[in-house]
Amino acid sequence: MRPFGEPALDVRDVQGNILRGYGFAHAAYVWLHVADEAAGRAWVKAIIPRVTTAETWHGDKPETTLNVAVTYAGLEALGVSQGLLDDMPEEFSAGMAARADDLRDAGQDRPEHWEPGFGTGEASILVTVNARHEPALDAAVDDLTGEVDGEKISVLHVERAALLDGSREHFGFSDGFAQPAVAGDGNIAKPGDGSPEADGRWDESPLGEFILGYEDEDQQVPQAPRGPLGRNATFMVYRKLRQDVAAFRRALRERAANLGLDEEQLAAKIMGRWRDGTPVALAPGPDGHEPYLEPERINDFRYEDDPEGMRCPLGAHVRRVNPRDALGWHSTRSRRHRMIRRGMPYGPPAPDGDADDGEDRGLVFIAFCSSIRRQFEIVQAQWCADGNIFGLGEDKDWVLLADDRPNAKMTIQGHPPRFVVGQPRMVSVRAGEYLLVPSIAGLRELSR
Numbered sequence: 001m002r003p004f005g006e007p008a009l010d011v012r013d014v015q016g017n018i019l020r021g022y023g024f025a026h027a028a029y030v031w032l033h034v035a036d037e038a039a040g041r042a043w044v045k046a047i048i049p050r051v052t053t054a055e056t057w058h059g060d061k062p063e064t065t066l067n068v069a070v071t072y073a074g075l076e077a078l079g080v081s082q083g084l085l086d087d088m089p090e091e092f093s094a095g096m097a098a099r100a101d102d103l104r105d106a107g108q109d110r111p112e113h114w115e116p117g118f119g120t121g122e123a124s125i126l127v128t129v130n131a132r133h134e135p136a137l138d139a140a141v142d143d144l145t146g147e148v149d150g151e152k153i154s155v156l157h158v159e160r161a162a163l164l165d166g167s168r169e170h171f172g173f174s175d176g177f178a179q180p181a182v183a184g185d186g187n188i189a190k191p192g193d194g195s196p197e198a199d200g201r202w203d204e205s206p207l208g209e210f211i212l213g214y215e216d217e218d219q220q221v222p223q224a225p226r227g228p229l230g231r232n233a234t235f236m237v238y239r240k241l242r243q244d245v246a247a248f249r250r251a252l253r254e255r256a257a258n259l260g261l262d263e264e265q266l267a268a269k270i271m272g273r274w275r276d277g278t279p280v281a282l283a284p285g286p287d288g289h290e291p292y293l294e295p296e297r298i299n300d301f302r303y304e305d306d307p308e309g310m311r312c313p314l315g316a317h318v319r320r321v322n323p324r325d326a327l328g329w330h331s332t333r334s335r336r337h338r339m340i341r342r343g344m345p346y347g348p349p350a351p352d353g354d355a356d357d358g359e360d361r362g363l364v365f366i367a368f369c370s371s372i373r374r375q376f377e378i379v380q381a382q383w384c385a386d387g388n389i390f391g392l393g394e395d396k397d398w399v400l401l402a403d404d405r406p407n408a409k410m411t412i413q414g415h416p417p418r419f420v421v422g423q424p425r426m427v428s429v430r431a432g433e434y435l436l437v438p439s440i441a442g443l444r445e446l447s448r
């Protein structure tokens, strides 16, 4: 029998940071363009010994980690056979840019406004370096970029990211702690991780929701090519989201006074968590926010006793992106749409106040899942860019999506309800790609 806490899969074959976060403070996303198949394969072969796997570290953590993901265009550039490519899920083959309509990306979020090199088929390989400190990151990035010749393989883009104080994202909210509990990943789930079931229980997601080659919620093995490319791998969503902190602060200030709330209360209702992470479902305010005293239970909440959103608004960000039991039948209707998030903020922290300092800052949003369409795309397109499933008509996630319709609003349910009117642009998509994170055996296959 497998000892408690030991993963059910071969962790030497699975890349790290998927099922268990590294917890490092710095990251760089190094994008490569492969112009020559043989050179690309040789590069993959040479990098394999440096790839960090999901094995547990005994003793000190390494200074840096390295992981490799490949776009569909990258698989083509590496000469993967048409037979294997044909077995890839449609949305991965198309890529994020081609899925803009399905994702309901509009206006400034459309791929034609993205940073150069993204959504064009040029991005082949993403090397993610995580590091404990900046000098180690600099050295690893210099090594990587110095090793390519600039012609057969060239560096398309390097994105640097780093945690902000208190693991907050740029709008000031504590982030990154709500993750699905996964059966057989070797982690010990805390109360509230996973999906809510009857009798107060929380259920783990099957491995196949996040790792290819295993059964998912429907006892199906997710679509992927046969052989090493389709086992112990996962799909990755990379989406660079610019955050206009000044606009967010102005929007809060202007609306809070009209609504009879203070800015912190309004911010909490919009996000569904107070800035320290306390769930609004447990501490609804406006009168009663007390700091949450049990960090171990920061995810231990449901929406079953708040079906009308009187505590946590129906359209709050965290309630939209993981409605838990809010859609009925415990978690039946939400558990097939979970994702593992490993994003990190980029750009400097914003100075106090709401004047625009012109700096580029935001979130490198990263999600892992075994079906980009069923997991990421449904959450983005149907739960964030639309409100129908929650009975909110066409109302969109108030933080994530600009909405220039004259009646754009977010409703804070209550007696009487409050309407946060007008939805300015606070987040913009700047780049995006869908990737495959192959197993070590899959990388070997790509190198041959």
Ligand code: HEM
Residues within 6 Å of the ligand: 169, 170, 171, 173, 174, 175, 176, 177, 178, 179, 241, 242, 243, 271, 273, 317, 318, 321, 322, 339, 341, 362, 363, 365, 376, 379, 380, 384, 399, 400, 427
């Ligand atoms: C700049 C953009 C974004 C910001 C500022 C943001 C902010 C946050 C914050 C503060 C939390 C609560 C902390 C936590 O639960 O770990 C959260 C949770 C979450 N966000 Fe976002 N987010 C952004 C974009 C997105 C996008 C694009 C998606 C997916 C389409 C997403 C999906 C999630 C999910 C799944 C959770 C966990 C909810 C739960 O399990 O209760 N977020 N986000």
